[in-house]
Amino acid sequence: MGTILRDQAKRQLEGAELMRLASEAFAAGHAVPDQVRYLASSIVNGQYVIRVRDDGHAVHEAREDARARAMRRTLLGIAAAALWLDHRRRR
Helix, strand or coil, X not given: CXXXXXXXXXXXXXXXXXXXXXXXXXXXXXXXXXXXXXXHHHHHCCCCCCCCCCCHHHHHHHHHHHHHHHHHHHXXXXXXXXXXXXXXXHC
């Protein structure tokens, strides 16, 4: 499998295509430090705000809701079984 994938990659990335990808990667890599500097200065100047959200509470509530639904279904099933057994017993 590895050999097949390697051969396909070699065929697709021949010549001009390989040079184009290398050029794009170089340009993108070269621009990253400037973009990071711009973002950092924007944050410092108050133009951007980084918000960090803790979803732990929401996940805990979702679990509690799921447990409550399961408990309601279980109790409803027990109640239905009890009614059915009482109905059968009275016949």
